[in-house]
Amino acid sequence: MISSSKDPWRVSLHGGHSNAYCDHASSTLEEMIEAAIAAGYHTFGVTEHAPRLDARFLYPEEIALGWDVARIAANFERYAVDVHAIADRFENRITILRGFETESAPAARYLDIMRDYRTRYPFDYMVGSIHYVDDFHIDGRMEGFERAVVHFGSFEALATRYYRVVAEMVDALQPQVVGHLDLIRKNAPAGAVLDSPAIREAVGAALESIRRHDAILDINTAGYRKGLGSPYPQPWIIREAHAMGIGLCFGDDSHAVHDVGAGLESARLYLLDNGVSTISVFRRAGGGIVRYTAPLT
Numbered sequence: 001m002i003s004s005s006k007d008p009w010r011v012s013l014h015g016g017h018s019n020a021y022c023d024h025a026s027s028t029l030e031e032m033i034e035a036a037i038a039a040g041y042h043t044f045g046v047t048e049h050a051p052r053l054d055a056r057f058l059y060p061e062e063i064a065l066g067w068d069v070a071r072i073a074a075n076f077e078r079y080a081v082d083v084h085a086i087a088d089r090f091e092n093r094i095t096i097l098r099g100f101e102t103e104s105a106p107a108a109r110y111l112d113i114m115r116d117y118r119t120r121y122p123f124d125y126m127v128g129s130i131h132y133v134d135d136f137h138i139d140g141r142m143e144g145f146e147r148a149v150v151h152f153g154s155f156e157a158l159a160t161r162y163y164r165v166v167a168e169m170v171d172a173l174q175p176q177v178v179g180h181l182d183l184i185r186k187n188a189p190a191g192a193v194l195d196s197p198a199i200r201e202a203v204g205a206a207l208e209s210i211r212r213h214d215a216i217l218d219i220n221t222a223g224y225r226k227g228l229g230s231p232y233p234q235p236w237i238i239r240e241a242h243a244m245g246i247g248l249c250f251g252d253d254s255h256a257v258h259d260v261g262a263g264l265e266s267a268r269l270y271l272l273d274n275g276v277s278t279i280s281v282f283r284r285a286g287g288g289i290v291r292y293t294a295p296l297t
């Protein structure tokens, strides 16, 4: 029986990346779960990255490790099996939700690839994230991001296209959670306008897709770690989503034990400051997951 004394808002639906499956994570999955218990979480969603099934999208760090597409695919498929056994071992100490985070490259095939993983493995849920826009990596090195700005013609054009791709992904895959909605601001040039009328319109369309499919918006504390001063997404997006009735939940996007739970208390205050007093959470029930609402105070 899981202790009922834990704060109902101590939950993360996005994170738990671990080093047996992900090149840029640094702790084992067991260590991540122990850290989640120590952080006071009652529920911890583990959402390893789906692989990019094309050698053009291997990270330089993966290539340096000697990894290829077959290796990252095998890592993920091993994760998809292991996560169930590992979660079961912890089940009387913490609720572990077993998910994965989508990858949006290669652009021409990623929707089919993600659907295939979703149907082939018994994951509890999926976090829909966009890290690549039309095969340009917007979450990696600055050179890649700058190439994307040049390709699209301006930061505004790239950002607008990014949010359109988010909306398409949500409509096509219907993920239960949408990850770091305004990730495009991570590498934005200093002084870039993040909320021009065109960008706001594209964000509005993405939020409309999220609302239509009843997905939960990830309040992602990696924004603090990246020096952005707030979680993803920005306050105006939070307020707009909340006004539309979209549910919100925390994600620590942890890739190491020291990320687990980091920024959660600040993110709770951030939501309260923006008029949000509850979050949407999942619990296990009847072999699946059921959504419920938990108070922030």
Ligand SMILES: [Zn+2]
Residues within 6 Å of the ligand: 017, 022, 024, 049, 255
């Ligand atoms: Zn990662």
Ligand SMILES: [Zn+2]
Residues within 6 Å of the ligand: 101, 129, 131, 179, 180
């Ligand atoms: Zn992500």
